[in-house]
Amino acid sequence: MLYQLHEWQRAFLGPLSYFAQANARMLNDNSSPLGKLSGAQRIAAGYELMHRLGKEYEKPEFGITSAMAHDHEIAVIERVALDKPFCQLKRFKRFSDDPATIEKMKHDPIVLVVAPLSGHHATLLRDTVRTLLHDHKVYITDWVDARMVPVELGRFDLDDYVGYIEEFIRHIGADNVHVISVCQPTVPVLAAISLMAARGEKTPRSMTMMGGPIDPRLSPTSVNNLATTQPLSWFESNVIHAVPANYPGYGREVYPGFLQHAGFIAMNPNRHLNSHWDFYQDLLRGDMEDAESHRKFYDEYNAVLDMPAEFYLDTIEKVFQEFLLPRGLWDVAGERVTPSAIKTTALLTIEGELDDISGLGQTEAAHELCSGVPAKRRAHKVIEGAGHYGIFSGRRWRETVYPQVRDFIRKFDKVTVVGKKAPAAG
Structure with missing residues (x-):
């Protein structure tokens, strides 16, 4: 109702x-x-x-039609590489008319950016993608608003999320791709790569995990506290609702985006109130540059999506209440998630010093779990003065975080299979 x-x-x-x-x-x-x-x-x-x-506020467009690569401006076309009911795997294909630039782009590493399914659209990572395009071939997971998915297309839970990541990695080519997960997907991404390693499959060359709840028991934030102070039944009764009849997903049980948005606002109400007041004052002063910055930010921030109820409740229970991943007790579709099975995939973890969503240490915990990865293939970075969004968007991301991510990927972008050549696509 x-x-x-x-x-x-x-x-x-x-x-x-x-x-x-x-x-x-x-x-x-x-x-x-x-x-x-x-x-x-x-x-x-x-x-x-x-x-x-x-x-x-409708879902924004990525709107990336050009970028800089190897000191040249290039054209970019957004394509759907794989279409699933709850997610589109998108590729940002790069083009240039400069032969030298084309040759350099052929040898750029391939990156899969796994965007969070936590309320906002994948376009929240627009700055992340645009920056990565300088030196990489980029794919991203573009999650579908659950209210737009007809009920007859089935359920979608945390196990399905892990399965999607595995499928996307195989589609791109596991031995050629570097995976970057931002916030919430650090957990299912680690699970997906762990399962692939345990089966003896090829795994990505590297995985970069940014500001995610690998072990939410460490430095708990208000987000973690909300999940642990209420039983799962409370979430089932209070935040799960059926999609109304005016959407394709009529009748599907979801965690509505408008409730998640209300939660975002409630975390810092004074900051948002002051931001709107400043916007009003900017309009009075005729400061159109600052006013436009406000419009762009809230066009993105206020655009939210519904999450499938099964996925949302699974995440609350398995990640934030039972801590199954760090306790070594998580089974996905009957298979035990064992991060220690990962041997060849390099690991980089990044945390923001002032992150109020995933506290310090929560992402770094991946290193202890991934004990099979040699120390020389692992690194951890704490970004001073950065909050949650600052590690993947804005000036700090572009000037401080990105160079470290780029260099780490380049360091481990080596063909590990004899006779296997890197793909020539741009």
Whole structure:
């Protein structure tokens, strides 16, 4: 019923939001007589703020059509490499008309970025992808909003997530790919590679784990505390709802994105309130550069997706309540997850000093679990002054984190199979 109430609220606010947007444009139009009225700019700023607070935020586009690679500007085309009911594996194919640049791009490492399925769309990693394109061939997991997946296409739980990662790694080529997982997927990515290693399959050349809850028992944050202070039955009763009839996934049980978004806001309400007030003041001062930065940030931040109920509840129970991975008790589809089985995949872990989502030590715990990886093939970095988002987006990511990730990948981007050549695709 809560989801339906939210839909009624959205339907009510939609027309008001469009009305506010139209008024803001009229009052900001210098050619309009209304724009010359006393106080027009103040009223227009209020209308725009009303529009942005009430509008529906759709999934943004990656919008990456060009990038720099080897000191040359290149064209980029986004393609779907593999289409699954709950995820699209996307590739950002690079093109250049400079022969020397093409030759260099042929030998760039292949990277699979595993985006989190935790409320926001994969486009939250746009800056991550754009930066990686400088020196890598890039794939990313683009998770589908569960409300858009018809019920007849089946369930999706944490075991299925692990299975998807395995399939994507095999599709790209396990012995050619470097995997980067950001936040939540560090756990299923480690599970996927562990299972592949235990079966004797080829595994990725390296895995980079950034700000993830490998062992949430260490330096618990408010996110961890919420999961441990309530029984699983509380989550089942209070945050799981059926998708309303106006979506393709009608009847599917989900953890709604609007509830996750409310949780994000509740973590730092004053910061968001001040940000909206600053946006209003920027409009009054005519500071369009800062105002546009606010728009871009919240266009991304406010765009959320629904998670399948089975996946969400599995994650709460197995990752944050029972700590099955660090305790060595996690079975996926009947197979025990044994990170010590990984022998040849290099491991890099990255944490933000000020991360308030995955506390210090939670990601580093992967090193103790991956005891089969030689010490010379492992590294751990703590980024001073960085919060959770700063390790994969923004200036710190581009100037401090990325060079270390790039160098680590290059160090271990060596063909380990005799006679196997690196792929020539750009």
